[in-house]
Amino acid sequence: MKIVIGEGSCGIAAGAQKVYDALAPLLNGTDINLGITGCIGMCFLEPIVDLYDKGLLLKRLVKVTPEQAGVIAEAVKANDLTALKALEITDEDKGFLDKQTRIALRHCGVIDPEDLDDYLAADGYKALEKVLTAMTPEDVIEEIKTSGLAGRGGAGFPTWFKWNAARNAAGDEKYLICNADEGDPGAFMDRAVIESDPHQLIEGMLIAAYAIGAKEAFVYVRAEYPLAIVRLEKAIKDATAKGYLGNNILGTDFSCRLRIKAGAGAFVCGEETALIESLEGSRGMPRLKPPFPAEKGYENKPSNINNVETFANVSWIILNGGQAFAAMGTETSKGTKVFALTGKIKRGGLVEIPMGLTLRDVIFDIGGGIRGGKRFKAVQLGGPSGGCIPEALLDTVIDYKALSATGAIMGSGGMVVMDETTCMVNMARFFLDFTTKESCGKCVHCRIGTKRMFEILTRITEGEGRPGDIELLEELCEAIRSGALCGLGQTAPNPVLTTIKYFRDEYEAHINEKRCPAGECAALRTYVINKDACKGCTLCAKKCPVSAISGEVKQPHAIDAAKCIKCGQCKTVCRFGAVEVR
Amino acid sequence: MCDCGKSDLTLLDGVLAEYASVRGSLITILQKAQEIYGYLPTDVLYRVAEATGSTPAKVMGVATFYTQFRLTPVGKHLIMLCKGTACHVNGADAVEKAICEELKIKDGETSDDGLFSLKTVACLGCCSLSPVMMIDEDTYGSLTPAKAVEIIRTIKGGDAA
Numbered sequence: 001m002k003i004v005i006g007e008g009s010c011g012i013a014a015g016a017q018k019v020y021d022a023l024a025p026l027l028n029g030t031d032i033n034l035g036i037t038g039c040i041g042m043c044f045l046e047p048i049v050d051l052y053d054k055g056l057l058l059k060r061l062v063k064v065t066p067e068q069a070g071v072i073a074e075a076v077k078a079n080d081l082t083a084l085k086a087l088e089i090t091d092e093d094k095g096f097l098d099k100q101t102r103i104a105l106r107h108c109g110v111i112d113p114e115d116l117d118d119y120l121a122a123d124g125y126k127a128l129e130k131v132l133t134a135m136t137p138e139d140v141i142e143e144i145k146t147s148g149l150a151g152r153g154g155a156g157f158p159t160w161f162k163w164n165a166a167r168n169a170a171g172d173e174k175y176l177i178c179n180a181d182e183g184d185p186g187a188f189m190d191r192a193v194i195e196s197d198p199h200q201l202i203e204g205m206l207i208a209a210y211a212i213g214a215k216e217a218f219v220y221v222r223a224e225y226p227l228a229i230v231r232l233e234k235a236i237k238d239a240t241a242k243g244y245l246g247n248n249i250l251g252t253d254f255s256c257r258l259r260i261k262a263g264a265g266a267f268v269c270g271e272e273t274a275l276i277e278s279l280e281g282s283r284g285m286p287r288l289k290p291p292f293p294a295e296k297g298y299e300n301k302p303s304n305i306n307n308v309e310t311f312a313n314v315s316w317i318i319l320n321g322g323q324a325f326a327a328m329g330t331e332t333s334k335g336t337k338v339f340a341l342t343g344k345i346k347r348g349g350l351v352e353i354p355m356g357l358t359l360r361d362v363i364f365d366i367g368g369g370i371r372g373g374k375r376f377k378a379v380q381l382g383g384p385s386g387g388c389i390p391e392a393l394l395d396t397v398i399d400y401k402a403l404s405a406t407g408a409i410m411g412s413g414g415m416v417v418m419d420e421t422t423c424m425v426n427m428a429r430f431f432l433d434f435t436t437k438e439s440c441g442k443c444v445h446c447r448i449g450t451k452r453m454f455e456i457l458t459r460i461t462e463g464e465g466r467p468g469d470i471e472l473l474e475e476l477c478e479a480i481r482s483g484a485l486c487g488l489g490q491t492a493p494n495p496v497l498t499t500i501k502y503f504r505d506e507y508e509a510h511i512n513e514k515r516c517p518a519g520e521c522a523a524l525r526t527y528v529i530n531k532d533a534c535k536g537c538t539l540c541a542k543k544c545p546v547s548a549i550s551g552e553v554k555q556p557h558a559i560d561a562a563k564c565i566k567c568g569q570c571k572t573v574c575r576f577g578a579v580e581v582r
Numbered sequence: 583m584c585d586c587g588k589s590d591l592t593l594l595d596g597v598l599a600e601y602a603s604v605r606g607s608l609i610t611i612l613q614k615a616q617e618i619y620g621y622l623p624t625d626v627l628y629r630v631a632e633a634t635g636s637t638p639a640k641v642m643g644v645a646t647f648y649t650q651f652r653l654t655p656v657g658k659h660l661i662m663l664c665k666g667t668a669c670h671v672n673g674a675d676a677v678e679k680a681i682c683e684e685l686k687i688k689d690g691e692t693s694d695d696g697l698f699s700l701k702t703v704a705c706l707g708c709c710s711l712s713p714v715m716m717i718d719e720d721t722y723g724s725l726t727p728a729k730a731v732e733i734i735r736t737i738k739g740g741d742a743a
């Protein structure tokens with residue numbers, strides 16, 4: 001029997017390492033294997049412990065605590081798993097996987113990311129072998145073209161086209177770059193792929209390097225991902241030792257070196273030309289395009305940049321054929337896409353689905369809907385470059401074209417779900433706060449335009465909105481969209497435009513009635529005590545920092561709205577739920 | 583306010599020997615320097631400029647562009663509180679408020695006892711456990727204001743013991 005614990009960053013944060021440390025000594029001297037794997041994708045059930053027998057998953061135990069290590073060890077040693085019934089995943093939660101198809105994530109949560117042999121046993125490096133021994137670079141590009149694979153980093157540009165352009169660009173010295181900057185706050189599939197299946201990324205990159213004719217490759221990893229860097233470093237070392245990387249790979253005359261560069265915290269460095277500047281050791285300020293990186297990229301040499309998830313699909317396509325990949329999805333979007341499902345969702349985690357399912361399928365069937373019995377309000381796609389989609393559009397199919405038509409974008413796959421307690425004006429303000437801070441400052445439209453928008457949105461959420469603000473925002477959006485130098489500025493208006501388009505009534509309530517319908521904007525909240533629920537315990541009056549609450553013991557209390565600073569202390573301390581926000 | 587001449591620049595020798603002549607390594611060098619000194623003192627920036635053949639302005643430009651780099655010392659423990667989208671939706675603002683009140687600091691500051699510095703970041707990649715913070719090497723998820731304060735007090739207690 002083998003025990004496998006999910007140890008991606010989120011598993012570890014949920015306590016997986018503590019479970020591992022508790023189990024390890026209990027299994028000493030037995031023939032039971034204890035191992036780790038990466039992210040299983042069911043983040044809402046972490047820490048997860050899987051029990052395998054002869055390669056077959058026997059039981060999946062969820063939300064395991066270190067205290068339960070004893071029970072698990074005893075049951076496994078006695079080969080009688082009945083005592084583990086209570087820890088097992090429910091049938092309902094198993095439904096999380098029902099509508100999924102795993103290609104990019106196919107090894108995640110299955111193999112040990114730190115063990116090359118595990119990867120090899122799962123057909124690892126077979127695609128590379130096939131490419132190097134039986135295919136020309138042109139064949140590879142043709143296969144990718146057949147597959148219809150499009151870039152998963154956000155823009156959805158056809159991958160074969162970029163490879164072909166880099167291949168045909170003049171010059172012998174070419175570079176391949178993997179964009180693992182994963183800047184969209186709310187997306188974590190790239191981290192999961194690197195942490196859970198680093199060789200998959202290496203293999204995909206090597207195939208791309210062969211196709212475009214590069215001998216040098218970089219992975220630019222976000223600084224906030226230390227574990228991803230550690231696992232990728234180990235994978236590079238192991239692959240080099242076994243001849244899958246370095247000089248004369250697999251005995252052929254193809255050589256390629258792979259290096260990791262850690263980013264230093266700048267969202268704009270996810271933009272490809274800014275990323276190149278950063279790789280060169282400079283401030284990550286975008287360059288004007290054209291020339292495109294395929295012509296003049298790293299060190300002004302032809303370069304090709306792809307996202308982690310894009311590369312993670314490549315070896316599957318080579319092994320199974322482009323046709324098989326293209327058989328999944330819609331007319332304009334082929335294959336699968338990974339989404340990071342988070343926010344007010346019941347079952348949050350990593351989801352990989354064939355293109356063409358609807359947003360409703362993902363949020364309600366896979367994600368189980370909203371938690372805490374609240375109402376769904378909107379889903380945010382594409383992060384700071386994307387938009388908020390309302391309930392009325394939940395049947396939109398997931399494909400590049402259909403999502404763009406809503407005003408949002410497919411993006412890198414962040415899918416943040418919001419309920420009735422999320423204020424959409426504040427959401428727009430949140431993203432503008434982000435873009436003003438992350439704007440590199442090179443062009444005026446982005447640097448100053450986003451700041452002005454942020455100020456207006458702040459005013460509105462603080463109850464200082466004026467008639468005409470919505471139109472002013474729309475005017476600014478148009479100016480920034482058309483005037484900004486790079487994608488950061490050009491797409492920064494999207495969160496504002498989509499919230500105005502679908503939640504205009506919320507803007508109007510803030511501006512005209514000085515009211516926040518979601519009750520989120522502190523300045524627009526009014527705290528009142530429900531006389532029928534108040535028991536007169538005096539606790540709120542004692543805790544109020546500005547003595548705004550008065551009343552006799554055992555008599556209903558009242559809040560003086562003129563004094564109230566809306567800190568919410570009274571609501572927090574009240575044991576009878578008598579304090580209401582209006 | 584120049585603190586030139588105060589840092590032990592010999593600590594940098596190893597890093598500079600390895601990277602100074604490798605093109606495009608400025609960010610890597612500054613990352614390693616920050617690991618050594620805990621922040622980037624001005625005299626260190628001058629030394630890096632000299633060793634890499636860059637102007638001090640270029641080095642300063644890079645050091646101020648990226649949020650990872652700090653030009654002032656940090657406390658013993660660095661709290662990185664996520665304010666990414668998922669964490670925002672799940673109440674990161676309330677957690678930040680509680681931490682600020684507990685430590686009597688604002689984002690970017692260090693507590694008077696020198697124990698904690700607070701820095702807000704956008705996404706630690708553990709969005710499904712949001713709200714999330716990282717203190718030194720450890721990640722803490724599913725935070726509430728009370729839970730965050732408790733974690734900080736436990737660390738403080740551990741230091742005192």
Ligand SMILES: Cc1cc2nc3c(=O)[nH]c(=O)nc-3n(C[C@H](O)[C@H](O)[C@H](O)COP(=O)(O)O)c2cc1C
Nearest residue numbers: 151152153179182183270271272306307310487488
């Ligand atoms: C502001 C901005 C941020 C971006 N951030 C990322 C990112 O974090 N990861 C990523 O893969 N692509 C990001 N992109 C897209 C890249 O510029 C580029 O299109 C992508 O890496 C190409 O890879 P693909 O064709 O495989 O998608 C960003 C673009 C912009 C404008």
Ligand code: FES
Nearest residue numbers: 664666669706709
């Ligand atoms: S948004 Fe906080 S960890 Fe991703």
